[in-house]
Amino acid sequence: MSNRILHKGLKSKVMSAEEAAAMIPNGAILGMSGFTGAGYPKAVPIALAKRAIEERMKGKPFKVTALTGASTGPELDQAMGLTEAISFRFPYNGDAVMREKFNAGVIEYQDMHLSHAGSLVRYGYYGRKDNKLDFAVIEVTKIKEDGTIVPSSSVGANTAYFDVAEKYILEVNEWQDERLEGMHDIYTVSGKHGERGPIPVMKADDRVGTPTYTIDLSKVAAVVVTNNPDRNAPFKAPEDVHKKIAQHILDFFDGEVKAGRMPKNLLPLQSGVGNIANAVLVGLNEGHFEGMTSYTEVIQDGMLDLLDSGKLKVASATAFSVSPDGQVRFNKNIDRYRKQIILRPQDVSNHPEVIRRIACIAMNGFVEADIYGHVNSTHIAGKGIENGIGGSGDFARNSAYTIFMSPATAKDGKISAIVPFASHIDHTEHDTMGIVTEFGFADLRGKSPKQRAKEIIEKAAAPEFRPILWDYFKRSMANPSAGRHTPHMFEEAFSFHTRFLKTGDMKPKK
Amino acid sequence: MSNRILHKGLKSKVMSAEEAAAMIPNGAILGMSGFTGAGYPKAVPIALAKRAIEERMKGKPFKVTALTGASTGPELDQAMGLTEAISFRFPYNGDAVMREKFNAGVIEYQDMHLSHAGSLVRYGYYGRKDNKLDFAVIEVTKIKEDGTIVPSSSVGANTAYFDVAEKYILEVNEWQDERLEGMHDIYTVSGKHGERGPIPVMKADDRVGTPTYTIDLSKVAAVVVTNNPDRNAPFKAPEDVHKKIAQHILDFFDGEVKAGRMPKNLLPLQSGVGNIANAVLVGLNEGHFEGMTSYTEVIQDGMLDLLDSGKLKVASATAFSVSPDGQVRFNKNIDRYRKQIILRPQDVSNHPEVIRRIACIAMNGFVEADIYGHVNSTHIAGKGIENGIGGSGDFARNSAYTIFMSPATAKDGKISAIVPFASHIDHTEHDTMGIVTEFGFADLRGKSPKQRAKEIIEKAAAPEFRPILWDYFKRSMANPSAGRHTPHMFEEAFSFHTRFLKTGDMKPKK
């Protein structure tokens, strides 16, 4: 028996993943843990994937609805994606196999703001007729003697799933370091209308909840013991392009500090997922800002660097997204990190109330932005959905500074990240303040659409695309399809995309 | 001397509107009062418009930046629009002349979420080099002996403008009923990062501030006395189409109450501007829901009906948008309304923190929605920008229920409000839960893009447009430009719009 299950009653619930999975009927609605490749269940999903095959061999359907915190690891999204054991996925995905299934049109996906996901489930919008979910399948680090639960390496939407699921399956993962205990801050945002009060987080490092989950133990249907690593991708060392993007952002911060709009230690940093976001953190570590704080969604390697160098005092998030190397470093210094890192439910880490109050700096990657400042974070022409909006909208909409960053081109310069009309819009012109590429920082604050177009084309677009973007803009001004406030020609709005789909290049042939 | 100016020191500042306007230099940045046709300055803007003409006759430029709460009346936006006395307008406009200037490309406009407007100004993004505005030009009802100020018929962004303007010009409008005193609840959301705490509003009728503005009297440069009515358009009696839309919404509420997701007295209602929004209020007044509350932006005639019938207990807003008839009724019953109506700064009335906490039902008009649930609130094909996003995004993004409503067609059935790709996007697929037309209520909750397409086409689109919407969807599934998660054909995404621009009809010729 695992020494991670100390509560007597729950010891009797220990069973294999297969036995636990057998409890889950076809069509069940599951709330599962997992946020980035951290803290997701690793055994029951594989057992479900296998069951889906067995049932299919018998000519019977087996598909479940899978709600999670955000992305997970291969044992969940890849295994259940491959076997099409999921009919509906929510609210985020980062797995390549699952993505292919969405883009093939065989698995349905709803891409949702992460701060909303738990609330919407709590409001009953994803439940059965009685508004409940069938099962919460949650990875945890340990079950204590008193039945309280030490969370795993992500908190995500777990509190919501515990609140609304009829039964629980707990995966106790012995791979997770027991010394995670004390790092979490579990605070529940009620789903009952009329019951909610202020969220008492006043600064990034406020602790307002408890270190463990308190759950209804009578709902625990199964406890499964695992010993499997979290799986997050290693980071690439920042390339030249990424370093230039980071430098433009640092320069912008300098300007804001000088103008008296930003304090010297900046404001709580939110930093998105991906290589560019990590490069900005590397840049900040090499820069001159001290005493920084972070109120963000995920802890990346770059955050650990900043904590190690002492430039960052505290990091609040809901999950880890550290590379295998980062994981080794994390475990080595876990006792120090426990004082510096706070893991909260995503309801809290991403809540507009807190983000607006403490005035974050939101920095997220984008796929494409149009000349008026609408941003596409999710859809790639010729391919389909990439990941999802994640927390980018939660932070972009509510922060004091909202910055989107990307290389100015993709696919060997054939694709411009700046286009006349974004082929999918996740963040509107009303929500974007800075568009940054290796060429510069387009500052959109206080500008009309036409003023933004000038700024974006001249500062952020790749020089070789500027003439054709200006050409589109000028001809739209001369002959607009819908006025000269946001000039467009609907006939040509997607001409960059259609040209790329035909010729493999957004630039016209010379 | 007006008996509305009781503070001794300020009596000496009384002057004509022309004298006050003469203090304002070319290029000045002005923060002005006004939200819908209520509480906007009525004399200084006309004087500025006249000055713009005089200066122009002398060959000199005269243009100012005009920041307001939201829309205003003809004395401001029409007069200053006609004379092009404004170079940059923010954050909302409802005036037809001003709109033409935007669409002609001669006045720049930034369309911004109303809850953000004041914050962004406070952060310094709209100010001079020193982050300040030059003047706040604010209509008030009365200056009390102690120098505190009784607000006028809107609060809007006035507290922000008082906070960041170097000098103030007060218009004391004797037309405003003195008995407005006590109806306001002035609470300031600080612009200083690190200083903000929770906004203590827990329910729609919580009063958390003071009934008057307390301002730095040394900054008052001029006091101008006026006696001019607010100007709001009369409402049309609900037409058949509007009544059907209202009925679908009421039926939806019934379903939610039955499902146990909504209490019997519903949730705090937010209701947008326009005829349809008013029709829904009329519908609610004829319906069976009792004990309702409202946490909204503007008080329309329909709200007064609901208060009069006793079905609505309280209405919190930032301004009035009542018809001339409604105004007469309002003044007659003002002593009762003072106990039922609370006017707050738009920072508070529209704040995501409060909206999410108290769980509003957001109901706003839309121009067009696409088959995947992206909503255009602002731009009309062949014409240009209509009004602006207003508070629709503040409420849509944060409410427990987010409903957009419009007739299914416009211009005698030639235009479909449901299109393949919205020609401008103000609210993304991530933010919309209900799309309602006279044909039905498309419930988008918990649905993937493809599931939403089916729901929207079958429930909300006009029957004559359904076949061509299905045709677009099916061919996009067969041959998608960016995968089958959100199937589109970029070549044809705006085909409804381009056809309309060519033939005057979105439907193809038979």
Ligand SMILES: CC(C)(COP(=O)(O)OP(=O)(O)OC[C@H]1O[C@@H](n2cnc3c(N)ncnc32)[C@H](O)[C@@H]1OP(=O)(O)O)[C@@H](O)C(=O)NCCC(=O)NCCS
């Ligand atoms: C937008 C996003 C995909 C960029 O990711 P990234 O790792 O920073 O950036 P990369 O430049 O490596 O781009 C990732 C891939 O998209 C491709 N890509 C990016 N922009 C593209 C474009 N305009 N057209 C075609 N492909 C594009 C890249 O080529 C790369 O493809 P590859 O994997 O085949 O090499 C990522 O930031 C994201 O998923 N954002 C949405 C969620 C979010 O913002 N979360 C933040 C809160 S946690």
Ligand SMILES: CC(C)(COP(=O)(O)OP(=O)(O)OC[C@H]1O[C@@H](n2cnc3c(N)ncnc32)[C@H](O)[C@@H]1OP(=O)(O)O)[C@@H](O)C(=O)NCCC(=O)NCCS
């Ligand atoms: C969208 C909006 C313009 C609809 O207004 P409304 O009064 O409810 O609806 P109407 O049907 O009367 O439409 C207004 C005009 O737009 C036109 N219109 C609406 N949809 C159209 C479409 N898809 N194509 C062309 N014209 C359209 C109507 O024909 C009408 O034109 P007219 O003035 O020439 O008759 C209005 O709700 C708005 O400005 N919304 C944005 C701000 C907001 O939501 N505020 C709410 C928070 S306060």
